[in-house]
Structures are given as structure tokens and as C-alpha cells.
Amino acid sequence: MGGVPKLRLPAAYAATARRSVRVTLAASAGFYLFLYGFDSSVAATYALFAAISMAGLSHIPGTGRQRARVLIPVVPACWVLITIGTYLSVRTWSAVVGMLVIGFVLAFTAVGGPRPAGAAPGLQLMYILPSFPPYDPGSLGERLVGATVGLALLILAEAFLLPDHPKTVPYRERAARAADCAERFADALSSPPYALSDTTVRAARPLSRDLRSSQVPEADRPAGPSVRDRALAHTGLAARTLLARLALMPPLPGGPTSPGAGLDVLRAVRDSSRETAERLRGRKAETAAHAELWRVRQALAAGPPDGAAAPAVLRRHAVALEVADAALAMSTAADIAVRGRAGAVTAAPGRFWYAGMRAPQLWWRRLSGHLGQRSVFFQNAVRISLALAAARAIAGIDTLPHGFWLLLATLSLTRTTARGTRSAVRVALIGTLAGALVAATLLALVGTDIEVYAAVLPPLMLVTFTVGPVRGVGWSQAMFTVVVALVFAQLAPATWQLAEFRLLDVMAGSAIGAVFGLLAWPRGAHDELRRAAATLLRHAAETAVDTTAQVAAGGTRVPLLTAPGHRSLQHALIMAESAYAQYQSEPKGLGVPAGRYDWQATLMAGHHTLWGADRMLVPPEPVEVPPLERGPTEAVTRIGDRVAAGMLLVSARLDPTGDTPDTTVPLRARTFDDFSAEPPGAPWQYYAAVSWLDALVTDLERITGELGERKDAESTVTPPGP
Incomplete structure (x- = not known):
């Protein structure tokens, strides 16, 4: 005899059913307690709507216990909003002004990440609720008591009733898995047969893809302004860059014992990646591997070993420098993500500018950076505050x-x-x-x-x-x-x-x-994303030209905070990332089809431009760099100019206000066609710059879709292997 079949809700309803039970019990208990137990309709109303606003109208991501942690600091904020709303509601004009100002402030808190953004609508409702009759400041005590009880019941229900069992992987674990993969890559490249198989590279792609913000649930996304969130996002970006550069490591030039083999670099990257993974998983990790990687990175910045002047050696050295730089960034960022400001002692002041800052400073940087009409957060805050103020005016005038x-x-x-x-x-x-x-x-x-x-x-x-x-x-x-x-x-x-x-x-x-x-x-974020991406590429083009010019000129390099133009490019990158995040949540079909451009590649181009410029212009210690000779100078300058020209052309195509024809431009052929053979006597700085510029061209090809078309064409003309 078969057992009684279990009643199962469809997957789409399971999570909402648990949350519905919590909000129903919290709202009903508070409502009935005050209405029928204490005969207070005011407290009952506020208890009911406090629970509904923060659980029904708000969309705070995460499990019940994660939402409960977010709701605890919300309680005093609700007290302030109810108090202000109660006193401003007595006159229509003051209520309208309050709605305009507070509506903007609450909506603008979305810059703090998914959790503040999710709580904002509920907080808006807590201010709206006391803005209507009866205009009775004398009942403020009942209002505060009712709201407090309703929120307390909701917090208890979220924390202890019908607990969720999420199947998502935390971002720290995602980053740790990518670090494990980097360790395997570096180990395979530093031991026979000193190469990566296609199967190994393909298996790593999901690990890199899982670190993209678009692939991470909102509750696990490190999108806040805090030190740990910034560092964790930095860890994921560095891990993705490290895996990409390891996968493109050139073959050994002359065998494992040759001067340019760089096996010591790969071993240091391997050990550091293992140490990073252990640190991210909460295990007590030593710092010896990080220190060794730092030493190797300094040695690489001084140039290849004596006698290693062959082009193949210099190309491998350039990639090894990028690999070491990405591994060092991943290790440092992971340490800050785990230990917070305590990890700032090992951080470079430029790339990890946020490591030693306190929370108010970081919040101010985030808020001030978006306080302008080109920010989608600013646009949304203006839109909703004006609409709420107009609605309050109509409700007050027409009663x-x-x-x-x-x-x-x-x-x-x-x-x-x-x-x-x-x-x-x-x-x-x-x-x-x-x-x-x-x-x-x-x-x-x-x-x-x-x-x-x-x-x-x-x-x-x-x-x-x-x-x-x-x-x-x-x-x-x-x-x-x-x-x-x-x-x-x-x-x-x-x-x-x-x-x-x-x-x-x-x-x-x-x-x-x-x-x-x-x-x-x-049009929401659609036009703003195109405009922000165009601005980002324009700043990246300026950085590319300036960096290649300084590489060609040589001179004394000192450990500055950042390379020239870093702050402007970083701000443009922040604007583009926020517009892209909103664009993903909006309906498509407006203007340019959603699949025409790879917006993620645009953001990666900005990051690669920042990191490459800092790597070549901001050494870990003072160093004298000789100027390039005439041949390498002309070559690197022309390549840099052509990469910048490609960026500007793609920028013009993305800009919604431009009239550049949307035609395919063979970016790589136009950039590197004259330089298939290296200039004789080119030093390692030339190869480092060209390797960086080549990566930027690959990003541009991804943006326009040319990379996939080129690979398809190559696969049709390349004869199959044995």
C-alpha cells in the first residue's frame, strides 16, 4: 500500500507562502491585540501597516533571518519618520514639502545596495501613513507603540517562524572556488606538461561566470558601500581577471629552465591562491604566500632576468606580470573582506583606497558620487519624490x-x-x-x-x-x-x-x-546605460593614450596613489555599473535590441584600463624606467592611439545622442596589422604595454560582437587537428 501523498506547493509559491504566513501572523496579531484587546484603533492601524509595509510592500532580499537583521535598524528609522510625518501633516504645504524631501532621501538610499533599496518603499509608507487625517499629534505615542509592536512581531516571525533553507552559494564561497581553480591552473602551468588542457579551461568558465553580479542573488551580492562589501566585490573581479590571464599564458620559451620561464611566479600564485581560498572559507590562513607573491611582483616590476631578451620571453614576462598583479589583488582584497579595516595594513593605498575608511566616509563617497542627473539612482529618487509630492498636494487640496x-x-x-x-x-x-x-x-x-x-x-x-x-x-x-x-x-x-x-x-x-x-x-536606464558606457570608453581612451605616452617617455616611477585619470575613469565606471544593474531589471525592447552589445564587456574594459594603467605607472617602489627607443616608441604610440580610436568609435556608436553609423569595424586588424613583427630591441615595458592594449581590443571586440564572429571565421578556415 502506498503512503499518503504529500501536498507540495509549486516551487514558485513555496517561498512566498512561508513569507505570507509570517507577515499575516505578525500583522493580524498586532491588529487584533490593539483593536480588540486595548480598544485602540490608532495603534492597531500602525501595527498592521508596519508589518505589511516592511514585508508586503518592501522587497528586502534574502532569507527570513537575513531580513530580520535588516529590519532591526529600521525600527528607529520608522520612529523618526512617523514623528516627522505626524507634525508635518497638520498643514498641506508642510506635508507636501516633507513628502518631496523625505521621499527623495528614502528613494536615494538605494545607492547602498539591494537591502536599503528593498526597504525604501516600506519606509516611504511609514512616512505616508501619518500624513493624513486625523491630524492629531497627541496620538503620536499610540502610533509609535503600534508600529513598534508590529515591527517587533515581524522581526520575530522572520527570524524564527518557518525558517528558509536557501540553496544559494554565498559570494565568499564562489570567490573561494575561483581561487581553488586559480591554484589548479597555476599548478598545471608550473609543472609538466606546463600547459592547460581545453577541458580544464572550459570547466573554469562557470566559476568565473558565477562571480558576475548578474549571476548572484541580491541577498548574496556584495553591492554595499562598506569596506567588506567593496573588498569582496574586488576579490571577485580580481579572481575573474586572474583566471582569464592564466588561461592565456604563452607557452614556455626554451623549456622550464630558461631564464624567462617564470615558474617561480606561477608557484607563488599557486600558493597565494590556496591561501586566499582558505582565508575566504574562514580558516586561519598564514601570510607567507602573500609575502612571497609580493616579493615576486616587485622583482617582475624591475624587468626580466639578464639575458632574457627574446620576444617570446618578453611576451611571457608581460603576461606573468599581469598574473602576479591579479593574484596579489585577489589575496589583498580577500584579506580585507574577511578582516575589514584590520586588513588595510597590507593594502596598497591606490587600488584599495577604501580599506582604511570608516563607514560614514564610505557612505558619503557613495552618495556624493551619485548626486547628479546622470545617475539612475538620482533619477529614480527625483521621479518618485515628485510623484508623491504631487499626490499629497492633490489629496490635501481636494480632501x-x-x-x-x-x-x-x-x-x-x-x-x-x-x-x-x-x-x-x-x-x-x-x-x-x-x-x-x-x-x-x-x-x-x-x-x-x-x-x-x-x-x-x-x-x-x-x-x-x-x-x-x-x-x-x-x-x-x-x-x-x-x-x-x-x-x-x-x-x-x-x-x-x-x-x-x-x-x-x-x-x-x-x-x-x-x-x-x-x-x-x-526610458529609464536604457539611454543612461548607453550614455554611461560611451562616457566610460571615452575616459578609457584618454587613459590608454596617456599611459602609452608615459611608457614611451620613461622617467622615474614613484608609488603614487593611482595613475593619472584614475578617479575620473573610476567614477565613470561606477555610473555605468549602476545603470547596467537597473537596466537588467527593466523590460527590454526599447531602441537598440538588448542583445546588440555586450554591456558586461564594456564594464570589464573599464576595469582592465584602470588596472593596466596602475600596473605600469604605479610601481610598488620607486624605479627608474629608461625611455623607449625610436622604433618601440613609434610602435607602442601608434598602437595606443589606434586602441583609443577604437574606443572612441565604439563610444560614439553607443552614445544615444550621436549619429555614428552602426557598422562593423575590424578593430583588431586596424590596430595590430602593421605590428605583427616586434620592433627590434624592444624592452619588456613595450611588451607589457602591448599585452595590455591587446586585452583592451579583445574587450572592444566583445562589446560589438566582433570577437565571436572572428572566432567563428577562424574555426571555418583552420584545418582540424589530428
């Missing part, structure tokens, strides 16, 4: 009944693009209409029988917060309309007209959201 719903609709239906807002509004209105019909029917049939509403509300909330997030905004609006009708029917006698007010408020809020979505940056 709309239940004007709270007007602002709630504006907040929940305004999207980052006009197209997204229009789509959400259409579906939301249909859902609200359906919900209003159900609520009106229920109110007309039941009348003032509060016991029925009290009995139906918890199961209805349970279904609402389970089905709504999965089925979309239409279902959410429909079911939430019925929920709020049952809530307000218990707070005061209500008729079927309550559903009518709800529908009118949602229609008005939708119209306001649609208007501001159309007027304020209606």
Missing part, C-alpha cells in the same frame, strides 16, 4: 477620502520607465476594479457584522501575500483591495462606497505615476 490609498497607489505603481508604468497601471486598474466589485459585494451583504470581517481577514491576507507576488501586480491590487476594505470596515462602519473610494484613489494615483513616468526620464 480626498482615504487619500492614503492615493499615495500608496502612486508609490507602488510608478516604474523606472514610462513603458513599465503604463503596463503596470493597465493591469493594476483591471485588478483593482475586480477587487472593488468583490469588496463592494461583501460590504453590502455583510453590513456591520464586524465578526465576519475579523474572521475572514487573516486567511484572505494569507492568500493575498502568497498569490500576489507570484501572479503579478493585477492579482496583488485585486486582493489587496479586498484586504484594506475588510481592515477599514473593522476600524469604522463602512458601506459599499468604501470600495468605490479605493478604486478612485488607485485611478488617481496611477494617473500621477504615469504622468511623472512619462515626464521624468521615461
Whole structure:
């Protein structure tokens, strides 16, 4: 006989069902405790909406316990918002000004990463709630008590009720696995047969891909401004760069005993990668491998050994320098990610500028960097604050009944693009209409029988917060309309007209959201991503020209903080990364097709430009670099100019305001066609610069899709092996 089959929810509903149970219990317990236990409708309202706002409207990523940790510091923030909202709501003009300012500030906190961004809508609602009648500052105590109890119940429910069992891999473990792979790569390259097989290289690609922010769940993404988050993101970037450079290591020139074999470098990279993996996994790791890698990196920066002047040796030396640099960056960043500011003692001041800074300084750097109209975070904050202020003004001037719903609709239906807002509004209105019909029917049939509403509300909330997030905004609006009708029917006698007010408020809020979505940056991050990517490549072109010119001129290199132009290029990179992150969350189909350009390759080009310039112009200790002779000078200058020209051409094609024709340009042929043979007598600095420029051309080919086309063409003309 078979056992009784277990009832299993579909995978899409499992997580939302657990979260629905938590928010339903927290909201219902607080609501019924104050309404029927202490006869306080004010505290009951705030207990209910505190739980709903921070769990139903907010989208804080992670497991229940991760969300509980985020909610603990949210409690005092809610006290401040409720207090300010209570006192500013007495006059319409002060309420509108407060909505404009506080709405902007709360929306702008999204620059702090997915968790602040997820909590922002709920915090907005906590300020909106006291902005409407009754205008009674004397009830502030009840409001604060109710909100505190509602949030406390939600935190306890998130932390202890129906715990989640996530199957995601933490980012530190992802980085540790990449370090393990780097160790295997370096070990294979430093021992017979001194080469990597195609199978080994292919197996490493998923490890590198898993470190991309787009492949990491929001809860595990190191996107915050803190020292540890910045260092962990830096670790992942360095690990990806290290794996890419190890995979392209040139063959041994003359055997393992030749002066340019560089096996000591690979062994140091191997040991350092093992040490990094252990540190990331929380094991007590020694620092001997890091110190040895630093010594090897300094020796490489002084040039190849005497007698190693053959072009093949110099090419391998250039790649070995890149490998050592990436491994050292990975090791240092991992140490900072694990130990925080305590790891700053081993960090170079330029690349790891953030290592010794305190949290307020880092937050200020993040906020000030995005405080401009070219930041998508700034654009979103302006859009939502203007829409909320307009909604508050209309609600105050027209004295709309239940004007709270007007602002709630504006907040929940305004999207980052006009197209997204229009789509959400259409579906939301249909859902609200359906919900209003159900609520009106229920109110007309039941009348003032509060016991029925009290009995139906918890199961209805349970279904609402389970089905709504999965089925979309239409279902959410429909079911939430019925929920709020049952809530307000218990707070005061209500008729079927309550559903009518709800529908009118949602229609008005939708119209306001649609208007501001159309007027304020209606295309969202699409145009901004193209503009930011174009700006990034322009700064990268300037850096490429300046760096190659300084390499050709020689001179004294001193350990500066960064190479010239580093800060401008870094800021352009930050703008491009934030625009790309938002672009991934928006509907596609506007303007250039989503697959036309590889935006990830654009970001990598910015990182490679930064790192290469710092590597060649900022040595670990003072060093005198002789100027290049005429032949190498002309060669490296022309290659640098051509790489910069390619960057500018791709930049013009990306810029939405430009009129450059979108035609394929053979970037590599135009850059390296005259220099297939090295200039005689070229020193190692020439090969280091050319190796860096070659990597930048590869990035440009990835951006335009030319790399895949070239590889396809090569595979069709290359005869098959034995």
C-alpha cells in the first residue's frame, strides 16, 4: 500500500507562502491585540501597516533571518519618520514639502545596495501613513507603540517562524572556488606538461561566470558601500581577471629552465591562491604566500632576468606580470573582506583606497558620487519624490477620502520607465476594479457584522501575500483591495462606497505615476546605460593614450596613489555599473535590441584600463624606467592611439545622442596589422604595454560582437587537428 501523498506547493509559491504566513501572523496579531484587546484603533492601524509595509510592500532580499537583521535598524528609522510625518501633516504645504524631501532621501538610499533599496518603499509608507487625517499629534505615542509592536512581531516571525533553507552559494564561497581553480591552473602551468588542457579551461568558465553580479542573488551580492562589501566585490573581479590571464599564458620559451620561464611566479600564485581560498572559507590562513607573491611582483616590476631578451620571453614576462598583479589583488582584497579595516595594513593605498575608511566616509563617497542627473539612482529618487509630492498636494487640496490609498497607489505603481508604468497601471486598474466589485459585494451583504470581517481577514491576507507576488501586480491590487476594505470596515462602519473610494484613489494615483513616468526620464536606464558606457570608453581612451605616452617617455616611477585619470575613469565606471544593474531589471525592447552589445564587456574594459594603467605607472617602489627607443616608441604610440580610436568609435556608436553609423569595424586588424613583427630591441615595458592594449581590443571586440564572429571565421578556415 502506498503512503499518503504529500501536498507540495509549486516551487514558485513555496517561498512566498512561508513569507505570507509570517507577515499575516505578525500583522493580524498586532491588529487584533490593539483593536480588540486595548480598544485602540490608532495603534492597531500602525501595527498592521508596519508589518505589511516592511514585508508586503518592501522587497528586502534574502532569507527570513537575513531580513530580520535588516529590519532591526529600521525600527528607529520608522520612529523618526512617523514623528516627522505626524507634525508635518497638520498643514498641506508642510506635508507636501516633507513628502518631496523625505521621499527623495528614502528613494536615494538605494545607492547602498539591494537591502536599503528593498526597504525604501516600506519606509516611504511609514512616512505616508501619518500624513493624513486625523491630524492629531497627541496620538503620536499610540502610533509609535503600534508600529513598534508590529515591527517587533515581524522581526520575530522572520527570524524564527518557518525558517528558509536557501540553496544559494554565498559570494565568499564562489570567490573561494575561483581561487581553488586559480591554484589548479597555476599548478598545471608550473609543472609538466606546463600547459592547460581545453577541458580544464572550459570547466573554469562557470566559476568565473558565477562571480558576475548578474549571476548572484541580491541577498548574496556584495553591492554595499562598506569596506567588506567593496573588498569582496574586488576579490571577485580580481579572481575573474586572474583566471582569464592564466588561461592565456604563452607557452614556455626554451623549456622550464630558461631564464624567462617564470615558474617561480606561477608557484607563488599557486600558493597565494590556496591561501586566499582558505582565508575566504574562514580558516586561519598564514601570510607567507602573500609575502612571497609580493616579493615576486616587485622583482617582475624591475624587468626580466639578464639575458632574457627574446620576444617570446618578453611576451611571457608581460603576461606573468599581469598574473602576479591579479593574484596579489585577489589575496589583498580577500584579506580585507574577511578582516575589514584590520586588513588595510597590507593594502596598497591606490587600488584599495577604501580599506582604511570608516563607514560614514564610505557612505558619503557613495552618495556624493551619485548626486547628479546622470545617475539612475538620482533619477529614480527625483521621479518618485515628485510623484508623491504631487499626490499629497492633490489629496490635501481636494480632501480626498482615504487619500492614503492615493499615495500608496502612486508609490507602488510608478516604474523606472514610462513603458513599465503604463503596463503596470493597465493591469493594476483591471485588478483593482475586480477587487472593488468583490469588496463592494461583501460590504453590502455583510453590513456591520464586524465578526465576519475579523474572521475572514487573516486567511484572505494569507492568500493575498502568497498569490500576489507570484501572479503579478493585477492579482496583488485585486486582493489587496479586498484586504484594506475588510481592515477599514473593522476600524469604522463602512458601506459599499468604501470600495468605490479605493478604486478612485488607485485611478488617481496611477494617473500621477504615469504622468511623472512619462515626464521624468521615461526610458529609464536604457539611454543612461548607453550614455554611461560611451562616457566610460571615452575616459578609457584618454587613459590608454596617456599611459602609452608615459611608457614611451620613461622617467622615474614613484608609488603614487593611482595613475593619472584614475578617479575620473573610476567614477565613470561606477555610473555605468549602476545603470547596467537597473537596466537588467527593466523590460527590454526599447531602441537598440538588448542583445546588440555586450554591456558586461564594456564594464570589464573599464576595469582592465584602470588596472593596466596602475600596473605600469604605479610601481610598488620607486624605479627608474629608461625611455623607449625610436622604433618601440613609434610602435607602442601608434598602437595606443589606434586602441583609443577604437574606443572612441565604439563610444560614439553607443552614445544615444550621436549619429555614428552602426557598422562593423575590424578593430583588431586596424590596430595590430602593421605590428605583427616586434620592433627590434624592444624592452619588456613595450611588451607589457602591448599585452595590455591587446586585452583592451579583445574587450572592444566583445562589446560589438566582433570577437565571436572572428572566432567563428577562424574555426571555418583552420584545418582540424589530428
